[in-house]
Amino acid sequence: MIFSKHKFILVFALTSALYASSNALAQVDAFQFDNVEQQSRFRQLSDELRCPMCQNTNLSGSTGGVAEDLRREIHRMIIEGMSNEEIEQFMFERYGDFIFYRPRLRAETILLWFGPIIFLVIGGFIAVGVFRRAKSVDETGLKLNDEQVTKLNELVGK
């Protein structure tokens, strides 16, 4: 546990402009939670949800604007006892798939999630193919055909 000499002051830092540049400031608000589990849920959700108005940042990493409001909503929903799925559904109803950095598994995203496994299987087959080809070289060995035998004899001086 970390204690400070002075009490923490809870702030909801409001930035001055709605159009804060996404690369300038990290979030500087501090929410209070009932326990560590809630805190880490908040962190995880803020990390995995995308800021709708920024170019490419999560809610944790954006200042001001909608990102701040959405973090506040997540905090409220966690305190109210909503599950992660319910919170995600809330977000989906308002902002759609765009807001999820972890694409939800649906018919359209099956290719996305199973793609790597498919690649691995294909890679495995190719590897087996390469191995088999090389193995067949080994088995036939480096045998000389008749022409080469004659040539060898000539070189050796028979």
Added chain:
Amino acid sequence: MDTRTLPSMLIDKEMPTFSLTTIDGESVENKDLPNQTFLLNVWGSYCLPCLVEHPTFMRLSEEGQIPVVGINYKDRNELAKGWLETNGNPFAYSIEDLDGRFGIDLGVYGAPETYLVDSEGVIRYRHVSVLDETVWREEFLPAIRELRNGLE
């Protein structure tokens, strides 16, 4: 391909339920919304593009073609009223959304945004950023015409 505009999740869905006040202090709920096709404009006194699209809304409100309801988004009451006084008020009324929660329910991600809502309170179209005459002509008029044709 426009990679920056989020498509609205509320198209063809009813307006989210709300019970708020206008910037003049009157209470307003879903049943108080206009009974005809109307525009819902998200604006703020701090928002420069809102100023840019303001003349279009003034013209629409003066011509009386279509009602315009405003949502004063994450603003300060005095500043909002002052802005309307200085620039003119095209809105039938402006719903006050101090902390942006109503905006979140609508899927707002940055003012200005304008929604086209039909007479049943169903959201039919959303435009993000400045609504100028070109946008009105090329995006909203056709959408409104389609709605009106659909009703007949």
Added chain:
Amino acid sequence: MIPELGQISLILALCLSILLSTLPIVGAAKDNFIWMNLARPLSAGIFVFLGLSLGILAHAFVTDDFSVQIVAAQSNSLLPMRYKLTALWGGHEGSFLLWTFMLAGWMLLVSIYSKSMPLQFVARVLGVLGILCVCYILFMLATSNPFARIVPLPPLDGSDLNTALQDFGFIVHPPTLYMGYVGFSVVFAFAIAALLSGKLDSAWARWSRPWANIAWAILTIGIALGSWWAYYELGWGGWWAWDPVENPPLITWLFGTALIHSLAVTEKRGVFKSWTVLLAILAFAGSLLGTFITRSGLLTSVHAFASDPTRGVFILGILGLTVGGALLLYAIRAPLMKSELGFTLVSREIFLLVNNVLLVVSAASIFLGTLFPMVYQALTDDLISIGPPYFNAIFVPLMIILFVFLGIGPISRWKRTSTEYLVKQVSKIAVASLFIGLVLPLLVLLEFSVAATVCVILASWIVLTMFKDLRNKVANKSLLWIGLRSLPRSYYGMLLAHIGVAVMLIGVGLTTYFSSERSVLLGPGEEVELGSYAFMFNGHEEIRGPNYIGERANISVTKNDSDLGTLFPERRIYLATGTPSTEMAIDAGFLRDLFITLGEEKEGGSWSMTVYVKPFVRWIWLGAIFMALGGSIAAVDKRYRVLRRRKPEKKKKEASEVALQPAS
């Protein structure tokens, strides 16, 4: 007037490129020595004219010539001189000129350091690079002219360089990245030349290896610089975001890593030939892919240049032409690429094959994740996001498997290794690694974490097996010193690079799971604690820079009551555009970083700020440096020079030496 000279210089470079892309290649097919010999001087000429173009553009920036469009877009009279120069690559046109110049630079190096290769081969290599030059310069002249002027009224001043780019990271990251990226064109050209000539022997592999290794090493540094820069610039301690523009260099790097390993096998054992050629084509395709993604406007990203569909189509065309042509050639020449020697199931070849498969599958998966949103949007008009949770879920398990094999590979023997032997070699190390992994994190960080344990186990495994192999190799020499000296540089390169992997792994694992941060509002004299560190806010002062004003906070740091110094985070406003920006204050350490980002001033002179403790974060880039050094050392192995030294020796000796191939 002068900028027009730059454009003329570009056109001249184009003319020379057209000649280079045709005459030497035809000459090689027809044994025409005159045409083949044109390759080197033409390459030099292209280098000169592209260099001239770049120099003239730099001159325009330095002299604040705002009649040139990109100078007006990227620069400003108040900009410090070093940023005026680097603003050259702040926008699409200038950075593409830099890209093309890098290619010319590599071409020049190839023409100088290719004396040991047959003329026919060199002519083809330079010819292929010439084709690339033609494509790139045409692209510039047609869609992205860096010398475009603003007429009739040039602005009085420029729009200023994006404040995030006014930084040392921007001076070094793009040129290094481009240098590495473009370097893979060289191995690509070697592969195409080999396919054209019909000879894919170990000589080709031996020639290609130094070029592949050096390009790979430079790309490693380029990517690491980007990560380091993002870390201290963007403000929340992130060092890799799986951003759609960060991913292509990583994809190329992964293909490149597979390539350098595959080349090793092809050179030494004559196997994996077709696979190696394919990897060379894929690594090159990766570099073009990166170009396409950044410049076609298909993406939303911190990195993306302004969008323009014509550019995207043009680059796709280049991609199709070069990679498509290469693959066609590959298919036609497929029968040539037969394995020379065989190998059994448990052998170093197999382990390197596994390495390749894992690296390529990782690259393909990242490619899938990067492109999927764009394809999805094109097909459904709907937006979808794919970010770190996806990429980490796919990449991390693959890498863990790779690291396990990383330990076994170097110890295994070519062609046939007895499983018994392997088990005997590594079983003790496996146990030791498990032990270290369980104990060390507990001692150092005082808490248990699965992630930290896995990282430390894998890192120990990699390092210990590496040293076991080293010990095996010097075991039968009389003196340790003699044993160490007898090992070739390529071995030390591998040693260092693999250790680099372990170092990076420690950095990544520990910083990801043990970083901590705290956001607070502090008044003057107030303090916040994080871990065993205490940060005391002492107040702030106004500052003024060459093109900005701002405030600087004074924060003293202590650890367990011993003074660690003062940090000065800043908030700036850049005068030209009014853009605000934060400068973090970092106390960099070997074992941890401390940093502070400043928020805003509130009533009573108190400031909101966030303090961070990031353990072992520097190890990430230290690992990358080791890897790059390892790759470079391997590239300058003596055997790559042997052929050159043979020339001045007598013919008699030559005859007998040609018969001997370096075996090891």
